[in-house]
Amino acid sequence: xxxxxxxxxxxxxxxxxxxxxxxxxxxxxxxxxxxxxxxxxxxxxxxxxxxxxxxxxxxxxxxxxxxxxxxxxxxxxxxxxxxxxxxxxxxxxxxxxxxxxxxxxxxxxxxxx
Amino acid sequence: xxxxxxxxxxxxxxxxxxxxxxxxxxxxxxxxxxxxxxxxxxxxxxxxxxxxxxxxxxxxxxxxxxxxxxxxxxxxxxxxxxxxxxxxxxxxxxxxxxxxxxxxxxxxxxxxx
Numbered sequence: 001x002x003x004x005x006x007x008x009x010x011x012x013x014x015x016x017x018x019x020x021x022x023x024x025x026x027x028x029x030x031x032x033x034x035x036x037x038x039x040x041x042x043x044x045x046x047x048x049x050x051x052x053x054x055x056x057x058x059x060x061x062x063x064x065x066x067x068x069x070x071x072x073x074x075x076x077x078x079x080x081x082x083x084x085x086x087x088x089x090x091x092x093x094x095x096x097x098x099x100x101x102x103x104x105x106x107x108x109x110x111x112x113x
Numbered sequence: 114x115x116x117x118x119x120x121x122x123x124x125x126x127x128x129x130x131x132x133x134x135x136x137x138x139x140x141x142x143x144x145x146x147x148x149x150x151x152x153x154x155x156x157x158x159x160x161x162x163x164x165x166x167x168x169x170x171x172x173x174x175x176x177x178x179x180x181x182x183x184x185x186x187x188x189x190x191x192x193x194x195x196x197x198x199x200x201x202x203x204x205x206x207x208x209x210x211x212x213x214x215x216x217x218x219x220x221x222x223x224x225x226x
Contacts, residue, residue, distance in 0.1 A: 004156070035216075040122065040218055040219075041218060042203060042216040042217055042218040042219055043157075043203065043216040044216075045213055045214075048213065050212075058213065090156055090157070092156075092157075097212075098145065098207045098211070098212050098213065098214060099145055099162070099164050099207075101159045101162075102157075102159070102214070103158075104156030104157045104158065105156050106154075106155060106156050107155075107156055
């Protein structure tokens with residue numbers, strides 16, 4: 001049982017490049033989340049999904065896109081990378097209600113130069 | 114709207130001494146409260162949560178927290194810390210009816226040998 005896995009662990013992008021951050025969970029969780037963590041700022045919710053085919057914006061969605069075609073996968077797409085998107089990105093999943101524990105992946109450290 | 118404040122960004126503590134990490138929240142309705150811990154280079158994991166009932170909540174690794182409605186606080190405590198407790202600690206809140214968590218900015222706990 002791997003839990004929540006994220007790839008890649010590290011990535012350096014040039015301004016304007018695109019990339020997809022991968023997230024997979026093997027716990028059959030309906031809810032999945034993408035957060036970004038900036039120093040001294042805590043975690044901010046980018047997008048979340050309550051099931052396959054259903055996604056919604058979080059607090060800081062601009063510059064990102066998501067899709068959820070299966071229960072297991074929830075990729076995050078950056079279309080035109082900007083320096084402001086330099087951050088650590090965490091994917092998380094939970095079985096349902098907000099009262100349920102969120103399980104986090106190990107994170108992807110992204111630098112945009 | 115829901116918000117959470119962690120006033121202490123860094124807390125240094127001697128090994129085997131007690132520690133209290135402070136968390137205050139703001140919400141016009143009832144809340145659920147959580148403490149998550151992030152060990153170096155890892156994702157977050159749940160320490161404990163308050164949903165209802167007893168205001169004293171016990172979590173993993175000897176941590177506990179007390180929900181104080183009148184002071185809108187949910188401070189985290191441990192009677193004797195160890196080197197392995199070195200980590201960043203995040204308080205999070207979810208107001209009743211809101212399916213999303215709002216995280217605080219985190220408190221970095223440093224244990225001094």
